[in-house]
Amino acid sequence: MKLVTFTQKNDVNGAQYIADRYISDQYIGALLDGGQRIAVLQVGKEAMTGSPSPFFTDMLAFLRGDAAARDEALTVIEYIVDQHPPDSIVYPDSVVLLAPVPRPESIRDYMGFEQHIINCIRAAGLKKLAPFDEWIEKNFGRKRSIAYRLNKAWYERPIYYKGNRFSVVGPDAPVRIPAYTKKLDYELEWGIFVGKSGRDIPEEKARDYIGGYTIFNDFSARDIQMEEMGGRLGPAKGKDFDTGNTMGPCLVTPDEIPDPYNLTMIARVNGEEWSRGTTADAGWTFEKIIAYVSKSETLYPGEFFGSGTCSGAQGRGCGLEMGKFLEVGDTVELEVENIGILRNRVES
Incomplete structure (x- = not known):
């Protein structure tokens, strides 16, 4: 199933896009005919049995x-x-x-793709030394490169930060560029919602705890992020601002994606392809992530885990890796095979 949360257009006011927090009349539905129609689950349940379902009050109830x-x-x-x-x-x-x-129980975003962190170290850290480091890797192997040696922790465990669950908005919602940044960036990501509670979950059983997949754009103020993380903590305001976390357009149940690590991912800005990748390049799969993060910690339905930026042999997954950034008026589209397209426009 491909499930959506929606509200009627006549229920929407100008405040709706400030993290969806003023919307009370939400419905969950299932996409039919390739998204041409939406089946309203609670209406159908009441027509079928004469009573509502506790599962269809919102998507969190469905996941639980x-x-x-x-x-x-x-x-x-x-x-x-x-x-x-x-x-x-x-x-x-x-x-x-x-x-x-609209309001996940929590947000954790991981660095699941090795090439992304290598590219970012070179772009933001090594800078003019980046071509030399690429030469080292080409001639002597990645483990001899400076970028590799600066990031050994990535190879030992799936590293993550905790995001702001109150800044989540959906497809076609405007993203308000923070007043304090000159380097707003997108990130080509996807993610999962935890589908049931568990603790100390073994990797071989972890997929049973995935409630659904969606597309995730972790908008980032790169100039501020780099300054903050120089203090060995963060990101803070580099990631935390209203409308900074976009998700959608739907939640896809796992049965619809039997091979989650063979999906094409594309990012476009104003219709021009900027990024292309594949989920096959993930060094840390969601199963490995679940096994790690559930050590001595209970996971709950509705928690969200982001994949991290998809970079690999096919391309670079964000503007930072390419040295170009977003401007007011830009429209960003992220497309993930078997899920759909998440589109947002940057506004002031």
């Missing part, structure tokens, strides 16, 4: 319901498609899609 919620959703979708109860179908142009989980 685990397999029982998924089974009930499939039954309701079949009923809606067959019986067409009134008001059980809406069309995308009549609604506003929010982030699949």
Whole structure:
């Protein structure tokens, strides 16, 4: 299933895009016909049984319901498609899609792709020495490079920072550029929502704890981020600002993506392709991440884990790696195979 959280357009006011926090009338639905229609799950459930479902009040409730919620959703979708109860179908142009989980229980963003951190060390740290370091790697191997030696911790464990769950917005929401940055950047990422509680989860069972996948754009104020992280902590205001975390357009249940590490990822700015990669290049898979982070710690449904920026043999996954940044008026699209396109416009 591809599931969305939405509100009716006539319920939306200008405050809606400030992290969705003023929207009260949210609905969850399932995309039909390749996204041409949306089945409203709670309306269908009430038409089918005469009573609402506790699983369909919002996407967090759905995730907490685990397999029982998924089974009930499939039954309701079949009923809606067959019986067409009134008001059980809406069309995308009549609604506003929010982030699949407008307020995740938490956000942790990882550095899952080796090439991203290597590229960033060279671009932001080594700078003029970057070509020399690339020469070292080409002639003597990566382990002899400066970038490798400056980042040995990456190879030992999946490193992450905790993001601001109150800054999440959905597809087509404007991203407000912070007044304090001159280097706003995008990041080509995707992520998972935890689907059930667990602790000390072994890697071989970790996929059972994935409730769904979505696209994630971790907008970043690179100039501020680099200054902050020079203090051996952060990122702080380099990542934390209203509308800085965009997610969507939908939550895709794991059964729809049987091979999650074979997906093409693309970033476009104003229609021009800037980045291309594949989930196959992930050095730290979500299963490895879950196994690590659940050590002596309970995970809960609705927590979000970002993959980190997708960089690899096919391309570079953010502007920092290429030395170019976003401007007011730019439209950024992230596309992940089997999920869709997450589009946002940069505004002042």
